[in-house]
Amino acid sequence: MTCQEFERVLTELAGEFSFEQERHLRTCLSCSELMSDLRAISQQAQFLSEDAEPSPRVWNAIDITLRQEGLIHDSSPVRSAPPGWSRWRPVWLVPALATALVISGVILHQRTKTAPATVSQVAASLQSPESTMVPEEEQLLKLVATQAPALRASYESDLRAVDAYIRDAESSVRSNPNDEVAQEYLMNAYEQRAMVYEMAMDRSQP
Amino acid sequence: MQKRARVAKVAVVFLLVGAAFAADEIRNEYHFKVHRHASVSIINQYGPISVRPTLGNQVIVTVILHSDKVKVEQGQGGNRVSVVSHVLPGADAESGRADFEVLVPADANVTLHSTTGPLRAEKLHGDVILEGNTANVDVRDLSDGHVHVKTLNGPVTLTNVSDGHVEITSISGDVALKAVNGPLVHVNSTSGRILYDGDFGDGGEYSLMTHSGDIDATAPSYASIDVVASSQQGKVENDFPLQPAHSSFAAKAGSAFSGTMGKAASSVKLLSFSGKIHLKKRNISDNR
Numbered sequence: 001m002t003c004q005e006f007e008r009v010l011t012e013l014a015g016e017f018s019f020e021q022e023r024h025l026r027t028c029l030s031c032s033e034l035m036s037d038l039r040a041i042s043q044q045a046q047f048l049s050e051d052a053e054p055s056p057r058v059w060n061a062i063d064i065t066l067r068q069e070g071l072i073h074d075s076s077p078v079r080s081a082p083p084g085w086s087r088w089r090p091v092w093l094v095p096a097l098a099t100a101l102v103i104s105g106v107i108l109h110q111r112t113k114t115a116p117a118t119v120s121q122v123a124a125s126l127q128s129p130e131s132t133m134v135p136e137e138e139q140l141l142k143l144v145a146t147q148a149p150a151l152r153a154s155y156e157s158d159l160r161a162v163d164a165y166i167r168d169a170e171s172s173v174r175s176n177p178n179d180e181v182a183q184e185y186l187m188n189a190y191e192q193r194a195m196v197y198e199m200a201m202d203r204s205q206p
Numbered sequence: 207m208q209k210r211a212r213v214a215k216v217a218v219v220f221l222l223v224g225a226a227f228a229a230d231e232i233r234n235e236y237h238f239k240v241h242r243h244a245s246v247s248i249i250n251q252y253g254p255i256s257v258r259p260t261l262g263n264q265v266i267v268t269v270i271l272h273s274d275k276v277k278v279e280q281g282q283g284g285n286r287v288s289v290v291s292h293v294l295p296g297a298d299a300e301s302g303r304a305d306f307e308v309l310v311p312a313d314a315n316v317t318l319h320s321t322t323g324p325l326r327a328e329k330l331h332g333d334v335i336l337e338g339n340t341a342n343v344d345v346r347d348l349s350d351g352h353v354h355v356k357t358l359n360g361p362v363t364l365t366n367v368s369d370g371h372v373e374i375t376s377i378s379g380d381v382a383l384k385a386v387n388g389p390l391v392h393v394n395s396t397s398g399r400i401l402y403d404g405d406f407g408d409g410g411e412y413s414l415m416t417h418s419g420d421i422d423a424t425a426p427s428y429a430s431i432d433v434v435a436s437s438q439q440g441k442v443e444n445d446f447p448l449q450p451a452h453s454s455f456a457a458k459a460g461s462a463f464s465g466t467m468g469k470a471a472s473s474v475k476l477l478s479f480s481g482k483i484h485l486k487k488r489n490i491s492d493n494r
Contacts, residue, residue, distance in 0.1 A: 148321070150299065151339060158358050158377040161396045165417040168479055172438065181436060185479060188394045188415055195356055195375055199339060202319075 006031050133159065140200050158196055165189040230273050236280050238265040238287045243332065245286040246310050247317040251293050252276075253303040255318045256326040257334075260309035267308050273301040315351070323360060333370075361398075369408070380419075395419050399481075403488070406431045409471040420481040423474075426488045430468030437461055439480040445487040 001024040017025065025032050133141070137159050145152040169186040176182050240246075246265055248255050253272075260266065265287050269278050275297035280289040293302035299322060310316060315332040318325050323341020327334050333352045336343050338360050345353060346365040353370060355362050359378040364386050371390040374381050380399045383391070387407040393400050395416040402423040406412055407430075414421050420440070425431065432451055435442050438461070448465025476483050 151321070154340065154359055158396070161378060161417070165396050165479070168417065168438075172479075181477060184415070185417075185477070189396075189417065191394060192375065192377055192396050196358065196377060199337070199356070199358060202337075 003028060003031055007034075133163070137163075140197060144200050155196065155200060159193075162189065162193045162196060165192060232271040232274070234269045234271070234278060236267045236269075236289065238267075238282050239263060240265055240282075240287065240311065240314070241285050242311070242313055243285070244311060244314045245317070246308065246314050247286070247288045247319075248306055248308060249288075249290040249319045250304050250306055251291060251302060251320065252299045252322050253291070253305050253320065254324050254326070255306040255308065255320050257308045257310060257316050257318065257328070257330065259312035259329050263311060265308070265310050265314070267306065269307075270305040272303040272305075273297070275301045276304050278304065359398075405429060406472045406474050411473045413475040413477075415475070415477045416481055417479045418481050419478065421476050421478050421483045422486065423476055423484070424486040424488050428468065430471040431474045432466045432470035432472070433474040433476065433485065434464040435462065435476040435483050435485060437478045437481060437483050440478055440482040442482070443484045446485060 001020050003024075006021060006024050006028070025035060133156075141152055141156055141159070144155045166186070166189040169182065169189040172179070172182040173186050240263055242263075244263075244265065246257075248257075248267070267280065267287075267289050269289070269291070271278065271291075275294045277292045277294065278289060279292060280287075282288070289306070291302075291304040291306075303322075308316075310330070312329065312331045314330070315334075316327060316330065317335040317337075318327070319337045320341050321339045323338045324344060325336045325338055325341050326344045327336065327348065328345070329347045331348070331350045333354075334345065334348060335354045336345065337356045339358045341357060341360040343355050343357060343360055343362045344365075345355070345363070345367060348364075348367045349369045351370045353364065353367060353372045353374075355364075355374045355376070357376045357379045360376070361379045362374055362376055362381045364372065364374070364381075364383045366385045367383075368385075368387045370388050372383075372386060372388055372392065373390075374393045374395075376395050376398050378397045379395070380401070381393050381395060382401040382403075383393070384403045386402070386404050387410065389408060389410045391410060391412045393414045393416075397418045398416060399419045400414045400416055400421045400423075402412075402414060402421075402425075404425065406425050414423065421435075425446075427446075429446075433446075433448065434451075435444065440461070442461050442463060444463050446465075446467055448463065448467060451464050451466050451470075476485065
């Protein structure tokens with residue numbers, strides 16, 4: 001079973017998985033992470049208050065904006081809503097969506113909070129030629145110094161060389177965003193940086 | 207006479223000292239029975255690993271431990287063999303050193319890790335992965351298998367490697383490829399120099415990229431290539447009379463060129479951000 005096939009049947013699942021689906025979940029990290037995210041959102045949604053209905057001011061503001069955008073008109077032919085639709089209009093949708101977005105953001109943040117510095121953080125720290133290293137790099141060097149002090153200097157030298165590579169590559173992409181060669185340089189530069197981290201972390205394994 | 211006696215005494219002292227050191231060395235040999243396409247993994251923090259082919263369906267690992275501050279753990283799960291050296295607390299690169307000589311069936315897939323190396327593999331047909339920080343990597347006479355090499359600043363040399371994917375990543379180690387041909391040859395370096403001396407053959411995709419290192423590529427006059435070369439800040443030279451290629455790549459005298467030779471069977475990319483690039487034509491006399 002492929003990830004596409006699994007996602008296609010995801011909406012039909014009622015919490016019960018077939019043998020093949022379970023096996024795919026056990027072996028596919030991406031799909032199992034997706035399932036755990038969905039379960040987390042589903043669990044949190046139970047705590048949504050039934051009274052969490054937006055005030056009339058919110059609906060008015062939405063209405064005004066939509067009219068200004070030209071998306072709705074007074075005389076546009078609109079199918080009449082089914083009986084009871086006005087009561088069952090998705091009054092819960094806005095807070096539910098907002099809550100789901102917040103929860104997704106929290107979950108994503110928790111998953112990524114130990115990730116290395118983002119591009120912007122690295123770029124921000126590389127303003128001057130003699131820029132200091134980002135905190136993650138300092139941590140990495142401390143780790144290397146603990147495991148193999150003799151290698152610390154060469155790791156630092158390699159990290160600085162790679163940072164300079166990333167700096168140049170980012171500058172090139174900024175100047176020529178459609179230049180494929182510039183994009184390839186940037187990918188290669190990040191690949192090099194990832195390799196330095198990988199080799200340092202491998203060393204730290206017992 | 208006195209001088210001879212003195213020399214003899216010094217020689218005896220050296221022998222005794224050598225014997226004392228050798229006495230600390232421990233030699234172990236492990237044998238594993240395997241089937242076709244066995245997987246063999248050797249992880250050795252300090253010291254060389256050398257892999258050669260042998261006849262028969264067995265893996266033979268010979269280890270010389272330089273002190274009692276390094277231990278070896280070995281195991282086999284089905285067709286997968288793993289041998290790992292563990293350095294005990296208080297050991298350094300010398301006392302924690304272990305020297306590995308490994309014999310494997312030629313079709314085995316081999317993975318070697320060593321911080322200091324050197325790492326050496328020859329005459330194999332399976333996939334070969336070599337990783338080392340400062341390790342000198344030497345690979346020769348490989349065919350049909352994929353070759354993956356990663357070093358931080360260890361130099362990498364590949365000689366006579368063909369018919370497989372070759373991927374080399376090194377931060378600052380120099381990379382030398384001699385008679386390396388295949389469907390895919392990728393070298394990615396930050397500051398290391400890249401030397402290629404081959405045919406760019408097999409209708410492959412060749413990519414040699416470095417940030418600040420130089421690239422020296424030598425090919426024969428009969429090379430069949432579609433080449434692109436560019437350096438943003440360095441000088442670019444070409445010895446070949448290239449036919450213009452129909453591509454969006456913008457040639458720029460002195461810093462970028464592109465074009466085709468022969469039937470343009472292989473794609474060749476030579477890219478250095480700030481280093482120099484030279485595509486050289488091999489002299490006929492060099493082929494003899």
